Amino acid sequence: MSWSDTPANLVALPVIFPALIAMICLLAPRPAVWRRVLTAAAMAALLAQAIWMVIHVMEHGPMVLRLGGWVAPYGIVLVGDTLAGIMLGLSSFTALSCVLFGFADETAREEHPLRLPLFLFLLCGINLTFVTGDLFNLFVAFEVMLLSSYGLMTLEAGAKESRQAFPYLTLNLVGSALFLAVCGFAYSLFGTLNFAEIIGRADLLAGDYRLTLLAVLMLLVFGLKAGLFPLYHWLPGSYSVMPAPVAAFYAGMLTKVGVYILIRIFGTVLPPSMTELHTLIAWTAGLTMVIGVLGAVGQTRVQTILSYHIVSQIGFMALAIGLFSPFAITAAIFYIIHHIIVKSALFLVGGSVIKLNGTDELARTGGLWRAAPWLGIAFVLQAMSLAGLPPLSGFWGKFMIIQEGFTQGEWILVGMSLVASVLTLMSMLKIWLGAFWKKAPEDRPPVVTGGSRRMSLVVVCMAAVSLFIGLNAEMFVRVAKHAANETLDRAGYAANVRAANETLYPAKTPGAPKP
């Protein structure tokens, strides 16, 4: 196999491309239509590329890019395997729908000139976390992601909202510091930061208390990113004040990045023997589910309710990770696929509610079932999917988790998940009754405009996608299963990265790999 026949550089595309587009957008200080077109086109292209990547990888195995052509364990490598491909596809799909929604929401003239660039940078950071195969590079990716997310969060905030960024920021600063320390520890323990290399060296250290300590610290860092109990206080307050398109993207992707990294680290990088940690994850997840949903039922604003539900849904995915079997990881991956789309779609519905009713305070909304039936249909589909009612996408994920839980005899955890589902149904019902079925307040009937119609269109398309996932679950379960097996096949991962060293280069090849 020669260099030319593996288009490995394409692995870097989802990272470089958004950054490039963002810089180009920055060349125009004022918002303009061409920026919108460019951005949307770029995201569509990324989506296509991600889909191609998943197909390609499922046939030919993971794609590995050795940046700078340096020999594998020493330079930085990017690894595009099935899981990464799935996540890339999800991120670009969500980003695309969110920006389209934003376009429908505001005219190009009103749009904040920095929104699209920061959005693209955020996408770039997120994608980097998916493809990177290097611990410190992951740290850098997180920083790109976090800084652009801070920026977006405060970009269009008024005097009322700005303060919500403060907890989010402070918290992530502590997290980043710890992450940096973890990188140092990992380097001194393994002598490398490359995932593939760590795999082998971690196996030698299996059972060493330093390895466990490192794993615990990693769990803390990434649990914070994922918003696991009790590290999630920052989430609800900060998500519910942002403009809907941004909030929707955050809700869809940001915490899921944490979940993805948990899968990657505990599934691929660290040895599977750390059962005590898996148990810890599982039980934390159980608490996260219940407490998050308890937070939700108390709320009275659409966006706030949804923000709390993010937390509880994270619990489901983390529970699947904690159960830690091929089937459980399959469930987790399927759940991520379902959740990202549904959750951001729901946030967009919330945005449309604000647009139509002028507020998302459930006491003052209403009348949307007659005013915007399509929006209503989309909401029903997504909300029931979130609550896990069949045959929507959410049902399959929940069902797989329950089945695995019962197979492993985790009665209490499954019970917790059932309770969480009931409460989820309850608060979704609250939104439905409050915003759709209830009569609109006489003084402010819902105002249907062309903008709100286009917004509904976007949401309906997302609903259609998740309905497709639900009805055509087989395909997605297959993909998820493949991804899960690939993720858990640690030797295979390491071998793939090593194999990249065999790819031939023209002259000037840095020295042969060290024995």
Add this chain to the structure above:
Amino acid sequence: MEILLATVLLTPVLLALVMPLLGRFLGAKVGWVALLAPVVSCAAVIKMYGLPLAERLPVNWEWVPSLGVNLTFMPDGLSLLYGLIVSGVGVLVVFYAACYLDDDHYRDHGKFYCYLLLFMAAMLGTVMASNLLMLFVCWELTGLTSFLLIGFLHDKAESQRGARMALLTTGMTGLVLLAGVVLLRVIYGTYDLATILAHSGVPAGSETLLLMAFICCFIGIAGKSAQFPFHYWLPNAMAAPTPVSAYLHSATMVKLGVFLTARLLPVFNDLELWMPLLTGIGFGTFLLGAVLALLSQDLKGVLAYTTVAQLGFLIGYYGLHVQGVPVTWDALHVLNHVFYKACLFMVVGIIDHSTGTRDLRKLGGLWRKMPIVGTAALLALATFAGLPPTTGFLSKELLLADLFALWQSHGGFQALWPLAVLTVGSAINVAVAVRVLGAFFGKPTHAVEDHFHAPSIGLQLPPVLLGTATLVCGVFAAGFGRFTQSFGGSPGRVVGTTELHLWHGVTPELITSAIVVVAGLVLYFAVGRVRWNRAEVPVWLRFDLLFDKVADGVPYAARGFNRAMGFESPGSFLYVICGVMVLVPACFLIPRWSELTAQAGQWSMLPSEPEGWMRWVVVLLVGAAAVCAASWKRVIPQLFAVSIVGLGISFYYVLYQGPDLAITQMLVESATLLLVLLVVLRLKRDGADSTPLPTIGRIRGGLRLAVSAGAGLLLGGGVLVFQQTPSPELDRAGDYYLAHSEAYAKGTNVVNTTVIDYRGFDTMFELMVLVIASLGCLGLLARRRTSGLRGRFGTGETDLFPVPNDFILRMIVVLGFVPLNLFAGYIFLRGHNLPGGGFPAGLISALSLILLSFVLGVHGVRKVVRVNPIGIAIAGVFLALAAALFPALVQGLPILHHFHVYVAGFYLGGAFWFDLGVYLAVVGTSLKIILPLMKSVHGLPGFVEEEEARFASLHCEPIDLQRPKTAGGRKEGR
């Protein structure tokens, strides 16, 4: 077979999808189109029923095979029976609805029929399914569609309430059912019903599992069939339009529980719990329902409670059939109930329609107004009361016969108490029947007289049909019996051979029913109509109120819980986070303490060389400064201490052989301090931070101390632990860098080559981070206003910190500017081989410019640097990107692959351009961050003209246009 099934299931679905569209044009008439679906399905079901048993093959379409979920169907006796009921009653109901929902009282007909047909499809799917999970899927779908139907008149509050109650109850119990189904999967390893039913008896070793599965499934059944304690939702679901009640809440959906009981009978009925649970709940509900029916006044409510009762009767019936005693006549019982209950609901609908009330107290003398309906009602009520010659009589006699048989075989209590319950309950039913009949006899009441308008013939047709059915089937008992058995059996159910007769001699059954009838009449007339009309359901039996209390109470409880969790006070969550970060690792370390100490024994802590002691000196200095920073209260001293720390650390780097680090650290430190100083000065000038905060409580203070001490110990200890590399000859990536830097990266400063070449990818995104940060700061310096787009800002510049008009200082800075930048260039050029590089160089230039801005003012600087700083930054990033992508795009090499070019012995390779990019980006971004902040802090709205006119939205205003009324100091006082 496939085609038949497809027709049965798909016709309603497809038709449902076009309903809303048609509804728009046809209005109420769309109902007649909708009628097509049940007719077709019904015909198909009958066709299936006509097939000989041999040809009724199971059908299997793949859906999600990898989860063992497929669309498999098993058209056995049970499925066909229910299929016929669903589609057949469907025909009648849709017909009835088409007459009932007229244009002037109702709207959204399209939606209505859409829901109705979808519901029908889901029902058919449920009863035909032979894959447990698919069955569950359809089961939940019926719940969802019925929710939409119940809440169809969603402008009414009680519709919303009923719909919510129904969905939550059935949804909750449905989830439990799911658990049960999954448990069955765990036991039998499949979802395929045929396989599961093929197993006979309890599989060894999984008795408890099976028991749990049974309980879970039964909870699901009870929820759907409104059995105690879930009986409350059915009466409240009566807020739905009457056709819906007639269809869902009498004939079909609530029967699903009964259906599932019959389906899973062979799986569970070997359990000891089978009989007590089913008979207990079933007959208990029968009695309860009867009593509640007698006590309520709303006709629909009465019917709802009788339905609850009848469902209890059916479920209890299955309970009687412990192993050995097969189920024979359930088909008859079910059909009987369908006949009269659907009929009664339709009658009530007619009454409601034509008199405008359903209140028993307000009704009377309807017979004279509408004799046909009256007749139908009379028949139905007779059936309900179990009087000969109706099917109701047959059904009751059969059950009594079963009970007596049970008495013979098992004897004693478990047969006697159901007998007693049944007798009492039926007696009450008779009384209820008489009460309802009261609406027809006597002289018409005002309500009737005033509002009455005659119902259309079409409206009366379905109930009449059903009414006569009860009579005819009753009279020709034998034929009816044979018909009910002709569907064929299903696992656990056998086809009875005994011939049914209306008159079968004077048997104990007959005597019992005679007693029942007499008792019922006595019960009614002893109390008398007047007093019955004053009766009402006692509060302690109103479970629905309780449910509402819970459903509304949970949010309040949750809100309190939130407050307890500290969501309301985002200020204090850092304690939680830091606490966790200390405690969790500690919990993992403590069990391994011995291992740790054992190793710690061999560590040599103290340095041997003198320079090691030098490091100690620096450490003590820095540590002292840090502690001071932490303990001091005032800002300026803190700032001073922090800068000491930064400086000391750069010394420490020097001692640690990191010259590049030292330079960078020092520069970055000064840049940071500059920023902070700007803000601090401004805050101090406004006296924002002057007044001290109230002293924090002792506990909180102690906690704070403990957490921070723990955090410090954790990280310090961690360092000690991890300084021990597992093996001394560990192959470190750094060694590789050292080995190949000169040969391949063409640079001798390995730190620099690492940053620029080996790990250039990190650096590339580090630049992004800088750019992003500067954009973020720009965003922060403009605030979204609540209303209106931006007008023009006044440029009245109130310079809060005027430029010092000091000639000497100005000269020094201006003269220092050029050499500084020359030095920067030097640092940049040597960077690849000696300590230095693009980054420190960039910072030096930036700082020089900022110094300049101190003395010349920001505008002065803009005279020196004419391009917008962000432009410089973007150019830098583009340069770096180009250097990175060049090999990929041109040579097809991996991204960031270096290329070496020498011009007159001067290195102009990829690394050079990359580093140049770094330099530019650093200059640009640091300027972009500091200069606008400086202007804003100086209170120069002109900043807006310059920056925001470019990078801010029309909705934004510069944050420092008007000085905040600094209540800050006083605010902190409280």
Add this chain to the structure above:
Amino acid sequence: MTNQLEAAVLIAVLFGSGIFLCLSRRMLSMLFGFILISNAANLVLIAISGDPTAKSAATLAGHSPDALPPVDPLPQALILTAIVIGFAVAAYLTVLIYRLYTDRGTASVPTLFDPKAEPVVGGEDKS
């Protein structure tokens, strides 16, 4: 095997006092806290890079075979990146604090999140 105890002590003190400051209620103190914390994190990277005694810097310019062995360059490279990123974050945090102050007229966290406290600047058009 040798440990650099002094590095551990330094990191412990810095991180501890940093966290202590973060838990304070003055935003500026928190800012200082974060500066200390990120410094501590950087020091972790250098502290695990082995004992620098009897080692030279990682610059090979004109080094002779008998020169001291160079230190591990990788952690230093990482620190360089980390320092820069830390600078970006600190800058953002500083500006955020300033912004919050102009919005709320306060520089203390409890007042910031006091449910009763309203922004001191209504967003209404001042021009």
